[in-house]
Amino acid sequence: xxxxxxxxxxxxxxxxxxxxxxxxxxxxxxxxxxxxxxxxxxxxxxxxxxxxxxxxxxxxxxxxxxxxxxxxxxxxxxxxxxxxxxxxxxxxxxxxxxxxxxxxxxxxx
Amino acid sequence: xxxxxxxxxxxxxxxxxxxxxxxxxxxxxxxxxxxxxxxxxxxxxxxxxxxxxxxxxxxxxxxxxxxxxxxxxxxxxxxxxxxxxxxxxxxxxxxxxxxxxxxxxxxxxxxxxxxxxxxxxxxxxxxxxxxxxxxxxxxxxxxxxxxxxxxxxxxxxxxxxxxxxxxxxxxxxxxxxxxxxxxxxxxxxxxxxxxxxxxxxxxxxxxxxxxxxxxxxxxxxxxxxxxxxxxxxxxxxxxxxxxxxxxxxxxxxxxxxxxxxxxxxxxxxxxxxxxxxxxxxxxxxxxxxxxxxxxxxxxxxxxxxxxxxxxxxxxxxxxxxxxxxxxxxxxxxxxxxxxxxxxxxxxxxxxxxxxxxxxxxxxxxxxxxxxxxxxxxxxxxxxxxxxxxxxxxxxxxxxxxxxxxxxxxxxxxxxxxxxxxxxxxxxxxxxxxxxxxxxxxxxxxxxxxxxxxxxxxxxxxxxxxxxxxxxxxxxxxxxxxxxxxxxxxxxxxxxxxxxxxxxxxxxxxxxxxxxxxxxxxxxxxxxxxxxxxxxxxxxxxxxxxxxxxxxxxxxxxxxxxxxxxxxxxxxxxxxxxxxxxxxxxxxxxxxxxxxxxxxxxxxxxxxxxxxxxxxxxxxxxxxxxxxxxxxxxxxxxxxxxx
Numbered sequence: 001x002x003x004x005x006x007x008x009x010x011x012x013x014x015x016x017x018x019x020x021x022x023x024x025x026x027x028x029x030x031x032x033x034x035x036x037x038x039x040x041x042x043x044x045x046x047x048x049x050x051x052x053x054x055x056x057x058x059x060x061x062x063x064x065x066x067x068x069x070x071x072x073x074x075x076x077x078x079x080x081x082x083x084x085x086x087x088x089x090x091x092x093x094x095x096x097x098x099x100x101x102x103x104x105x106x107x108x109x
Numbered sequence: 110x111x112x113x114x115x116x117x118x119x120x121x122x123x124x125x126x127x128x129x130x131x132x133x134x135x136x137x138x139x140x141x142x143x144x145x146x147x148x149x150x151x152x153x154x155x156x157x158x159x160x161x162x163x164x165x166x167x168x169x170x171x172x173x174x175x176x177x178x179x180x181x182x183x184x185x186x187x188x189x190x191x192x193x194x195x196x197x198x199x200x201x202x203x204x205x206x207x208x209x210x211x212x213x214x215x216x217x218x219x220x221x222x223x224x225x226x227x228x229x230x231x232x233x234x235x236x237x238x239x240x241x242x243x244x245x246x247x248x249x250x251x252x253x254x255x256x257x258x259x260x261x262x263x264x265x266x267x268x269x270x271x272x273x274x275x276x277x278x279x280x281x282x283x284x285x286x287x288x289x290x291x292x293x294x295x296x297x298x299x300x301x302x303x304x305x306x307x308x309x310x311x312x313x314x315x316x317x318x319x320x321x322x323x324x325x326x327x328x329x330x331x332x333x334x335x336x337x338x339x340x341x342x343x344x345x346x347x348x349x350x351x352x353x354x355x356x357x358x359x360x361x362x363x364x365x366x367x368x369x370x371x372x373x374x375x376x377x378x379x380x381x382x383x384x385x386x387x388x389x390x391x392x393x394x395x396x397x398x399x400x401x402x403x404x405x406x407x408x409x410x411x412x413x414x415x416x417x418x419x420x421x422x423x424x425x426x427x428x429x430x431x432x433x434x435x436x437x438x439x440x441x442x443x444x445x446x447x448x449x450x451x452x453x454x455x456x457x458x459x460x461x462x463x464x465x466x467x468x469x470x471x472x473x474x475x476x477x478x479x480x481x482x483x484x485x486x487x488x489x490x491x492x493x494x495x496x497x498x499x500x501x502x503x504x505x506x507x508x509x510x511x512x513x514x515x516x517x518x519x520x521x522x523x524x525x526x527x528x529x530x531x532x533x534x535x536x537x538x539x540x541x542x543x544x545x546x547x548x549x550x551x552x553x554x555x556x557x558x559x560x561x562x563x564x565x566x567x568x569x570x571x572x573x574x575x576x577x578x579x580x581x582x583x584x585x586x587x588x589x590x591x592x593x594x595x596x597x598x599x600x601x602x603x604x605x606x607x608x609x610x611x612x613x614x615x616x617x618x619x620x621x622x623x624x625x626x627x628x629x630x631x632x633x634x635x636x637x638x639x640x641x642x643x644x645x646x647x648x649x650x651x652x653x654x655x656x657x658x659x660x661x662x663x664x665x666x667x668x669x670x671x672x673x674x675x676x677x678x679x680x681x682x683x684x685x686x687x688x689x690x691x692x693x694x695x696x697x698x699x700x701x702x703x704x705x706x707x708x709x710x711x712x713x714x715x716x717x718x719x720x721x722x723x724x725x726x727x728x729x730x731x732x733x734x735x736x737x738x739x740x741x742x743x744x745x746x747x748x749x750x751x
Binding site: 028031032033035101102104105106108 | 725726727728729730733734737
């Protein structure tokens with residue numbers, strides 16, 4: 001355990017932050033600009049995990065296990081979210097025979 | 110303890126009857142509702158009689174010094190059921206006051222009430238809403254009993270409003286005729302004007318006294334300043350004006366004849382309209398200290414009785430004649446009250462209840478016999494057909510005319526004597542009222558029962574269930590005078606002494622004339638009455654003079670026949686301005702302010718909605734995008750501010 005922590009601490013904090021920002025931005029861009037719902041869901045996961053990475057890094061650098069607790073929590077919620085998201089996806093495929101998110105526009109005002 | 114139970118039962122029976130008859134009105138067939146209602150009032154009457162006997166016995170024992178548990182203050186017994194209103198310094202118990210005054214009124218209300226209920230079984234036999242009728246009649250009796258039995262002004266006021274409501278309901282009982290509804294509404298509105306005065310009087314009284322219980326108020330009446338007591342009594346009198354149909358609020362009573370005849374007899378002759386007199390006698394300890402109010406009462410009563418007696422002479426509707434007669438007689442009672450002759454007023458209330466109920470029921474019997482005809486010009490010659498009605502009606506007429514020996518003679522004489530003691534001119538005025546009464550009552554009697562029949566219906570005598578109450582009331586109208594025989598002819602003024610135990614005003618009366626003066630006045634009165642009857646006989650039996658419609662009469666008579674144009678005056682003074690204000694509030698306030706405001710609010714919401722609708726594009730990417738933008742904005746805002 002201490003080896004892992006030491007390994008993480010070996011890389012400077014700034015690198016983690018930049019990496020997380022890059023991953024988060026890629027995820028957000030995917031969510032915003034892709035139309036395939038599966039991709040959007042995957043991008044969401046990417047955003048989650050960028051945050052997770054950051055939290056773990058901070059946790060290690062500050063020697064505070066609280067950050068890791070957060071990570072577990074987020075993973076749990078993400079699992080639940082994916083369940084719902086995939087269920088919607090399946091229903092969407094069945095109903096409109098497409099995974100294009102812009103097909104879901106029937107509630108247009 | 111027995112007293113408490115009996116006193117509770119007296120109003121409980123009619124209330125029970127009202128609730129049962131109202132809730133079972135669809136399943137009570139035929140006479141069931143009528144019998145139930147009559148039974149309830151009968152039981153109530155029986156309880157009142159027992160209470161009265163008990164009270165009499167206790168009073169007598171008390172006088173003899175034998176009774177140990179002497180009720181306090183001259184036989185006043187308070188039956189407290191529960192604490193009702195208890196707020197701050199205000200303490201109003203739900204309590205009944207059993208004393209000579211309330212017992213007298215209870216006996217009148219339940220006794221005459223039960224006779225009229227019995228009569229109604231026959232009169233309302235064919236009506237499809239007969240159960241509703243009886244439930245309302247029972248409810249009225251309940252409210253009237255609350256009014257007379259209440260131990261504080263609030264209880265009386267609740268009863269006061271209750272009888273007003275029942276009066277409204279029963280005047281408009283045949284609601285399918287719009288005119289009847291107008292009459293009911295008129296009665297209600299005019300009564301409200303009076304009620305406002307009553308409420309204000311009560312509020313004032315409470316603010317200076319801190320209590321509204323009769324016993325406490327009367328005990329401390331003398332401690333008030335003259336201005337305060339005059340103001341309070343004037344306001345109370347305004348309430349009495351409304352309920353007892355005096356000038357300027359009397360015009361509702363003649364219109365109230367739209368109701369079924371038993372209603373007119375019970376509510377608008379015998380009981381409810383005497384509530385104003387009851388109120389003043391009940392508060393006589395206050396009124397004694399307010400000479401200005403007494404003068405106002407005297408003048409209002411006198412002018413009302415003169416005006417309405419004159420109107421009665423030109424009426425052609427059998428019930429309207431009696432209605433104006435009622436207002437006029439009530440006016441006489443107010444004259445007595447104004448003179449401080451409270452016992453004379455109460456005596457006249459009692460005898461008037463007997464003979465006016467009799468006359469109304471007799472009129473109802475005539476109307477029934479003629480199949481709904483009310484115009485006396487289309488009657489006549491009913492003497493031979495409806496014998497019982499004729500004889501009883503004749504007795505009633507003799508009683509109201511004040512023929513010696515009949516009850517009306519004694520009660521009216523008491524008022525005339527009190528008037529003479531005040532001023533001979535006042536005596537002349539009240540005598541004038543009496544003579545007008547004699548004239549129009551005999552005109553009514555002669556045109557209805559004498560001569561030849563002028564209508565087209567086939568008259569028939571009413572059934573026994575209707576004539577029996579007539580006979581009982583006729584007997585009471587004859588012997589009712591025995592209640593209060595004057596000293597002059599060897600009586601003891603029993604009623605006066607009895608009531609004197611309950612009302613300070615009565616025990617404080619000091620009316621006394623020389624015996625010879627009384628004899629002379631009595632002689633003058635009787636001679637003029639007989640002259641008046643002869644005049645009426647000459648005009649209506651020998652020649653059968655029928656008055657044409659009001660517009661064809663000469664000017665002065667037309668003025669009187671059209672009620673001194675009072676309705677028109679009120680229309681000009683109050684209804685027109687009111688209608689004018691309403692119209693302008695409608696055209697300006699409603700159309701120019703309220704409507705634009707309301708419509709504007711709605712259309713603005715619509716327009717905003719239309720604008721916001723565009724946001725709901727249905728484009729998921731756009732939603733996601735705006736969500737992100739929003740989050741970033743929030744984040745930025747938080748960073749900037751924290």
